[in-house]
Amino acid sequence: MLEAFEAETAELKAALEAQEDEKKKLAKALKKQARALKREGGSEEEIARLETEEDRLKDEAKILKEQARSLDETRDEPYEALVDAVKELFGPMPGQKKPVLIRQQYGQTRWDRTLVKLHEVMFEEEWDYSNPDAMGVLIEKPRIEKFRGTELEPFFQYLEEHIDDMMRPKTTFYWQFITDTSKDSHIFGGIWPEVLGTIYLTLGAMIFAIPMGVIAAIYLCEYAQEGRMVSFLRICISTLAGVPSIVFGLFGLAFFLNTIHISDSKSVLAGSLTLSLLILPTIIRSSEEAILAVPRAYKEAALGLGAGRWHTVMTVILPAALPGILTGVVISMGRAAGETAPIIFTAAVSVGAPLKIWETLNQPTPALPWNIYNLCTEHEAVDEIRHVQYGMVFTLVAIVLLLNLVAIMMRARISKKLRG
Amino acid sequence: MSKTANMNLIMSDAASRRQRISILLGQSFLFLITSLSTFAVFFIFYFILKDAIPFFKLEGFREFFTSTHWYPSGSPAEFGALPIFIGTGLVTLGAVVVAVPLGISAAVCLSDLLPFKVRQIVKPLIEVLAAIPSVAYGFFALVVFAPLLQNHGGVILSTGIWLVLGPILALLVIVIGDLITEKLREKIPNPKTAGAIIFPVLGILALIFLYRISTNLLGIEISSGTNALNVSIILGIMALPTVVSVSEDALQAAGRELREGSYALGATRAETIIKTIIPASVSGILAAVILGVMRAIGETMVVWMASGNASRIPEPWYNVLQPIRTLTATIAGDMGEADHVTGSSRFHVLFAMAFCLLAFSFIMNLVSEIIVKRSRRKLGK
Secondary structure (H helix, E strand, O other), X not given: OOHHHHHHHHHHHHHHHHHHHHHHHHHHHHHHHHHHHHHHOOOHHHHHHHHHHHHHHHHHHHHHHHHHHHHHXXXXXXXXXXXXXXXXXXXXXXXXXXXXXXXHOOOOOOHHHHHHHHHHHHEEEEEEOOOOOOOOEEEEEEHHHHHOOOXXXXXXXXXXXXXXXXXXOOOOOOHHHHOOOEEOOOOEEOOHXXXXXXXXXXXXXXXXXXXXXXXXXXXXXXXXXXXXXXXXHHHHHHHHHHOOHHHHHHHHHHHHHOOOOOOOOOOHHHXXXXXXXXXXXXXXXXXHHHHHXXXXXXXXXXXXXXXXXXXXXXXXXXXXXXXXXXXXXXXXXXXXXXXXXXXXXXXXXXXXXXXOHHHHHOOOEOOHHHHHHHHHHOOOOHHHHHHHHHHHHHHHHHHHHHHHHHHHHHHXXXXXXXXX | OHHHHHHHHOOOHXXXXXXXXXXXXXXXXXXXXXXXXXOHHHHHHHHHHHHHHHHHHHHOOHHHHHOOOEEOOOOOOEEOOHHHHHHHHHHHHHHHHHHXXXXXXXXXXXXXXXXXXXXXXXXXXXXXXXHOOHHHHHHHHHHHHHHHHHHOHHHHHHHHHHHHHHHHHHHHHHHHHHHHHHHHHOOOOOHHHHHHHHHHHHHHHHHHHHHHHHHHHHOOOOOOOOOXXXXXXXXXXXXXXXXXXXXXXXXXXXXXXXXXXXXXXXXXXXXXXXHHHHHHOHHHHHHHHHHHHHHHHOOOHHHHHHOEOOOOOOOOOOOOOOXXXXXXXXXXXXXXXXXXXXXXXXXXXXXXXXXXXXXXXXXXXHHHHHHHHHHHHHOOO
């Protein structure tokens, strides 16, 4: 490979070195002459002339030496650049030591990245800054120009023609994506820690929000006398519903973490509590609606049979309102699963192992919404992991839409029941 | 059950007192839980304010609201949040421009034009739009929409302007045309032909206007896809479901009688919608717009990911093609760095911003509540 090229540079170098030697010899001869003149007491002018001539020759010899050295250095440059580019495309060459990072042990795993890297093999990029007023202009030079006439010339055409067969990945359905843990910071592997974290956060929020929300709804519908107090409570609920989600996050940080120190650092517990506040208004409203939708006759019948108020609520009204309440719960589960802003400061971290259930009390977790943000803005190799980003977004949207679908179906069933 | 009833009937004084006490206790327990969950809002106000006050004490109000230099990490640190406020206002305005015309026309279609069966399918679909997590919208804005905008900016802008200005201009043409024919009716003996001339002329004028604008926009090149326009469009789409469903409710609430009365007076469907139903439900529509604004202003992930996060005022101020920065994005982005130095101005300034957001959304909420209440009273419901 590259033999012709190497031979050419070697020849050039030899010629340069020969010239250098010649110049050096001449300079030496001049020096001798000058010395002899000095000893014999020749004219000053002549000596000076000889000395300047000597200096000039020495300088020229130096320049020639420099040229030869730089030739030595640049000789392999285009070749090594090509080797690097090819390594990026195909991974390390056979027989070479395997790199430590998994991402460097293989070539490109995705077709769009293959095309990008192929382009880098085929073209050299240079930036032209000749116009100081404008931004630099990108110039792409075909790399093949540097290898014209060498044995590597056909390589480029071969690569262009056969890249499809060599690199086109097979499409398969990789369902373990959801249950695998990530390898080499999400370049390989799945998203199980994130999925699990989302499940923990959502269920945790539900554990706090459902009892509080349903009890509040029962109180507002069945016990409270309409008056100033109740309308005040309602204003509070609607204000709570209008609080921006990022403010919930700050509140969670200021209250749960910095004031009552519910855990030492961010934790799933703190995140769940914050999320539960966020979905509380939704749960209260939908439960209220469900309770109000229970026909009056049920309640009157129960009271008429001698049941107390509490008894009526527990045995008649709540069971009748349950599907409606559950619909609201399912919808707010979707909301809790997808919210990012409240968990940024209270629960989410970018990297982490799947948590055991008791660890949720004091440890932060990765979660789907946060990691989507993290992977597509802050990750070191944003372009390399588009597949993981899309996969995560798809998983999250699928979870949320599935929950909403369940809610819509439940609502349809309820309205059918109420009509029939 | 009968057993309880019997016991109630033959209860001794002591037992009845005990029962009354237990009922009282139970009720106060319920009240406690309810007030706990509703008073969470006071907790939020208190704790945000508690951490916001130190900032105002240390730095005062003036710099925060009027300076344009935002270098919280510099020394001396500068906390001029004016560009951030303007950025927030700009994207919110943009979202309103995108969401309101589309949303109101969609609501009118849903409530008055489309058959009931279509409405039953379309409405849940629009609600699903609201259910999609904001980070998914943000991902879309950053990964899909921003490159599109960067590469095909002109085409997207000119189609967008048709979508947004189209409904507005159509409405304007009808209203202005009506006004003119009304005026002419007294002077010209044959008003019908006048109407037949005026409407097409106005319509063609509007079309020419739109065409001129869209061809002008076609030539625009966008240097960076992560800018105020991108965020405005996505926020507009996110606010759309709120605007549609609330204003559709308002249009429905106008009632059958009003519509039938209008038809009985000989009005066409378009006249009924524009002259009767929309004016009758204008306060409900206003409430819908306010709720949409709240949704847009409080949104974090989309603006954080796709607004460019540059804290300077665009030049000119309405230039939506430049990157901006919003309050929510600043809070989300800066807290990670400020958290290590809890207690400094850098930490508290974020709470000051959060307080501004909170106060704004609280006021907006109250206003919309009042509007809805008043409109209900006006419609007699």
